[in-house]
Amino acid sequence: MLTQIINGHILTPGGWVNDGSVVIENGRIREILNNSRPIAEANVIDAKGMHVVPGGIEIHIHGGGGSDFMEGSEEAFRNAVHAHLLHGTTAIFPTLSSSTVPMIRAAAETCTKLMQEPNTTIMGLHLEGHYLNMKKAGGQLPENIKNADPKEYIPIVEDFSCLKRWDAAPELPGAMEFGKYITSKGILAAVAHTDADYPCIKEAFANGYTHATHFYNAMPGFHNKREFKHEGTVESIYLMEDMTVEMIADGIHVPKPILNLIYKIKGVEKTAMITDALACSASTSDKAFDPRVIIEDGVCKLSDRSALAGSIATMDRLIRTAVNDANIPLHDACRMISETPARIMGIYDRKGSLQRGKDADILILDDKLELQSVISMGNVVK
Numbered sequence: 001m002l003t004q005i006i007n008g009h010i011l012t013p014g015g016w017v018n019d020g021s022v023v024i025e026n027g028r029i030r031e032i033l034n035n036s037r038p039i040a041e042a043n044v045i046d047a048k049g050m051h052v053v054p055g056g057i058e059i060h061i062h063g064g065g066g067s068d069f070m071e072g073s074e075e076a077f078r079n080a081v082h083a084h085l086l087h088g089t090t091a092i093f094p095t096l097s098s099s100t101v102p103m104i105r106a107a108a109e110t111c112t113k114l115m116q117e118p119n120t121t122i123m124g125l126h127l128e129g130h131y132l133n134m135k136k137a138g139g140q141l142p143e144n145i146k147n148a149d150p151k152e153y154i155p156i157v158e159d160f161s162c163l164k165r166w167d168a169a170p171e172l173p174g175a176m177e178f179g180k181y182i183t184s185k186g187i188l189a190a191v192a193h194t195d196a197d198y199p200c201i202k203e204a205f206a207n208g209y210t211h212a213t214h215f216y217n218a219m220p221g222f223h224n225k226r227e228f229k230h231e232g233t234v235e236s237i238y239l240m241e242d243m244t245v246e247m248i249a250d251g252i253h254v255p256k257p258i259l260n261l262i263y264k265i266k267g268v269e270k271t272a273m274i275t276d277a278l279a280c281s282a283s284t285s286d287k288a289f290d291p292r293v294i295i296e297d298g299v300c301k302l303s304d305r306s307a308l309a310g311s312i313a314t315m316d317r318l319i320r321t322a323v324n325d326a327n328i329p330l331h332d333a334c335r336m337i338s339e340t341p342a343r344i345m346g347i348y349d350r351k352g353s354l355q356r357g358k359d360a361d362i363l364i365l366d367d368k369l370e371l372q373s374v375i376s377m378g379n380v381v382k
Contacts, residue, residue: 001025003378005045005362006036008052011334013353022052024360027119027378031356045380047364050372051330054338054353055090055361056315059165059272059345060126060214060246062095063279064314068288069094072106077114081121083282084275087314090361090376091123091342091351093164095276097290098129098137098144101152108160115162119377123347124164128213131178132193133169136218139293139302139309140193148174150181157185164345167192167213170204183208188345193218194233201236205243211344212237214276215245215262216254217308238265244344249273249336250313251321252299259326268332272341273318278310316363316371323369330369 003024010017012032023031023039038044063069065083067076081092096107104127111125129140131148148168157163165188168175179189191204192213201209212219219233237243247254247262253276254262262271275281278288278300286295293300293309300309313321315337322333342352350359364373374382 002030002039002042003045003360003380004039004042005047005052005364006038008047008050008364010052010354011054011331013339013355016331022354022360022362024375024378027360029354029356029358029360032354045364045373049367051365051369052354053334053363053365055351055363055374055376056088056318056337057091057123057341057345057347057351058084058089058275058315059093059341060095060128060274061089061092061277062097062310064277064282066279066283066285068279069107070096070099070103072103072110074110074114077110077122080279084277084314085121085374085376086382087282087316088319088363088371088374089315090121090363090374091347092121093124093126093345094122095126095128098132098140099127100144101156104156105159108156108162111162112160119379121376123345123351125160125162126165126167127163128167128192131168131172131175133172133195136169136193136195138193138218138307139290139300141290147172148178150174150177153178154181157182157187163187165190165211169194169196170207170209171196171200176203176207179204179208191219191233191237195220196233196236198231198236198239201233201240205240210243212243212245214253214274215247216258217248242270244270244272244340246272246274246341248276248311248313249318249321249326250275250299250311251325252297253308253311256321256325259322260328263326263328263332263336268335268340269343270340271336272344273322273333273336275313275315275318276310277313281310281312282314316365316369319365320369
């Protein structure tokens with residue numbers, strides 16, 4: 001059965017195709033045409049006056065629909081994944097905050113099982129911690145934070161091929177060895193919840209840390225130590241030209257002008273947009289998995305208001321915030337939720353752009369950038 005999206009303003013790697021069509025067959029893109037002549041045997045979707053863009057790829061997300069991935073159950077995973085699918089996340093890397101080893105293993109077992117299902121949107125597991133700097137813990141569970149321990153992380157890596165990314169603070173004892181080890185196993189190493197200065201970030205990059213977790217959050221910028229000024233982790237990451245970053249584009253975790261600054265300095269190819277969403281996102285729930293977290297001012301924060309926690313953002317909101325509030329062109333905003341995260345996570349061969357042969361993961365947005373339709377592996381889910 002063929003599906004054809006016609007009359008769309010289609011974003012391709014070569015630019016926009018006006019009044020073109022996307023032909024879908026067996027879950028993949030068969031053709032991008034520069035005309036909208038209906039194919040006789042196709043199920044036609046008319047996208048007249050709307051934007052047809054690649055599906056969103058979420059590389060940092062803790063939950064949604066009232067469920068948190070730290071729960072580790074199939075029910076929690078399925079519920080959170082589906083909740084965000086309806087908001088445009090067609091590929092997802094479930095994320096665990098700092099967890100115990102039994103929690104990591106339970107989630108990894110669930111992730112492994114669900115990744116094997118046909119047309120799955122789950123691409124792999126992301127561990128945010130627990131080898132983090134306690135001074136920059138933010139919303140992480142402090143009782144789970146510790147230094148990198150090879151007796152702990154090597155068995156986890158050896159047992160679970162679903163593990164695709166692991167974050168750490170590179171200044172901690174053993175963190176450089178940790179970064180070198182996990183990258184040797186094909187796992188993305190990212191700096192996170194860190195107080196690292198430029199020499200440390202430079203050394204970290206040399207040891208495999210090629211990505212920065214929620215840039216600007218849980219890391220210092222330019223600051224004084226007594227009468228002398230010092231670079232922060234933020235400026236150090238800017239100086240590493242080949243280091244990629246992700247930004248929470250809800251317009252709250254990172255001020256809107258700074259979203260534009262990151263875009264201008266790091267560029268589309270090095271910047272991914274993320275939600276860092278918690279269980280209460282894509283949900284009517286007002287409760288987070290962590291009882292310390294409250295929802296206030298449109299964001300999750302610790303109840304003592306000492307720090308922001310995750311967000312309640314969704315993929316479609318990221319696009320609107322980037323375009324309407326951060327003055328980022330639509331085509332670049334869409335690339336930062338699709339192409340760039342796909343490249344960072346090594347799945348660009350099948351995801352992240354509208355091209356012949358790739359998975360048919362597609363969003364249709366109206367002229368106000370409201371999400372009108374979601375297609376996942378060729379199936380219309382919204």
